[in-house]
Amino acid sequence: MLLPFILFLIASSHSVTGQVEGDRFPQNFGYVEVRQGAHMFWWLYFTLANVEHYTERPLIVWLQGGPGGSSTAVGNFQILGPLDEDFNERNYTWVKDFNVLFVDNPVGTGFSYVEDLNLLTTTNDEIALDFLNLMRGFYEVHPEFEGVPLYIYGQSYGGKMAIDMGIRIHEAEQNGTIGSNLRGVAMGNAWISPVDATLTWGPLLLAAGLVDQTGYDNIQAAAREAERLFNEGQYWNSTAQWRQTQQAVFNATYNVDFYDILTKMPWPRPTTMDLDSYEFIRDMMIRDGSYMTSRNLASFMNDVIRPKLNISNHVVWGQQSGAVFNTLNVDFMKPVTEGIEKLLNETNIILTKYNGNLDLICSTPGQILWVDRLKWHGAENYKNAERKPIWENDRLEGYYQAYENFRFFWINVAGHSVPRDNPAGTRAFLRDMTTFG
Structure with missing residues (x-):
């Protein structure tokens, strides 16, 4: 298995170096200046899979919700990263099978920051354009990932953001302005149609x-x-x-x-x-489903993680997250179903909708309402498709229904954060989209 620890390189206005248990979990992290004065932070874990080179496995981007929820904190340490907040190994981490890229998104979230609050995003498309530039900067640092299958997984508001990101990434691939290979977008307990929810x-x-x-x-x-x-x-x-x-x-x-x-x-x-x-x-x-209060999470990220990553003291984790949420108040209730229809009708990108049945904020009944109204060429065939059980180790973990490149996964005994609440059920939709897991 070829998994050397890669020292940090960065194409940005400033850089950081350091590691968190890097001897056990090869990683890399840094900033991309997506617009002048707007700096986005990313944190990559290289897969632990038994392969000759890590690029033999897909790259998964994980997006947290909110808006203003930090992927590098909640997604990483509380849902699917290799370590929990006590630095104990997580036995169901996605890093076992995939390269996982956590992104503090939109800009101003987590360790991402803007030099002026006027630079915060106000629409889903602005968020997507920043993400496109973030990924361009990431591929400059890691060109070996160009052409590697890319999957975007977004939880809650992250699922809403992922739709426009998928559109912008696909357009850039078609125009030859990015070397990514987007294969799928997953919406986990996602804020797709807020009124329905x-x-x-x-x-x-x-x-x-x-x-x-x-x-x-x-x-x-x-x-x-x-x-x-x-x-x-x-x-x-x-x-x-x-x-x-x-x-x-x-x-x-x-x-x-x-x-x-x-x-x-x-x-x-x-x-x-x-x-x-x-x-x-x-x-x-x-x-976004974190079981820690904002104060405790901020203390952990600023007092424990920031020194380990050698991030400058002028960057305060979470300091601008409230402003991120406030700035998107007008866009907050707007749906992204038209974007889903565009991806279904104009691309071969796999779209996966998964939901935990115990979630309220993005309830499963609310998801079914907008799914049933989608206008795409396979809509009727999807509605008529058989709903099948998900069996993992002889245990019923949920159900799924699929047609062509759209699928819906109902996951049992899971709330808002399905990968944490039901890792077995999670494996089903990971395998379906990527063939791994």
Whole structure:
């Protein structure tokens, strides 16, 4: 197995050197200046697979949600990286089978930063263009990955961002301006059609016995108002009303966990003692399923990880994440279903939708609504395709339905972060898309 530790090289305004358990887990990391004054951080782990050269295995990009959630923190240390936050090895890490690239995205998230807050992105397409430039800079540092199959996996808002990223990467490949080889895009518990997701919170909670009729009515009234505002083009106000809908859920359920409805949560919410409801909800979204508070996660990344990576003290992990979320308030409730249709109708890129059945924020019923409305050449054949069981080690881990390059995976006993909650079920959709896992 040829896996030398590669010293950091960088094509950017500044560089960092260091490692986190690099003797056990070969890695590389650095910055790309995607626009003047806008710096994006990436962190690559080379695969541990028993191969002669790591480029024999695909490159997977992992994107966290929020917006403002950090892939290098949550995705890496709490979901699928090689080490957890206590630096214990994770036996189901994706690094065993793939090269995994964690990206702090959009710019301003995690260790990524802007020199002026006016440089933050305001739309999904702006995020995609920054990502395209990030990948161009990455391939300058690692040209050996050009032509290697590339897969983008996005969780929550990361799944929404991944769609426009897929479009922009594909266009650049067609134009010959990037050497990538995009084969697939995966949307994990993704914020694809926010209105659909929000309208299904009440029915899901009522069916699960977590609200009574009065609670359901209050939630649905708030959700329908968010829908009305969106339909009238009042996008900022729709986002504000969406937050009110979340508050109605908290009030009716006495603090249900939006990322796993079976999790027992404390009441009253201790984290709200010094936060208003907007800040609490923003913090929850930015954590994107992390079980650590924003303060604890920030301490871990700034006090433990940053020194190990020798990142400059002027870069404070997470300092601009709240501003990232705020800046995207107008775009927040907008769907990306037209982008999905474009990829299905105009490319051969595999699109995978997977969802944990215990998630509320991006509920499975809400995903089914927009999937059933997709307009693409295989829509009717997909709807008529057989829904099949997923068996792993003689255990039923979920179900899947597929036609041509679109597939949907229902994953059992999993919440918002499926790779962490159900690694066995995760292997099914990884194998389906990449043939590995």
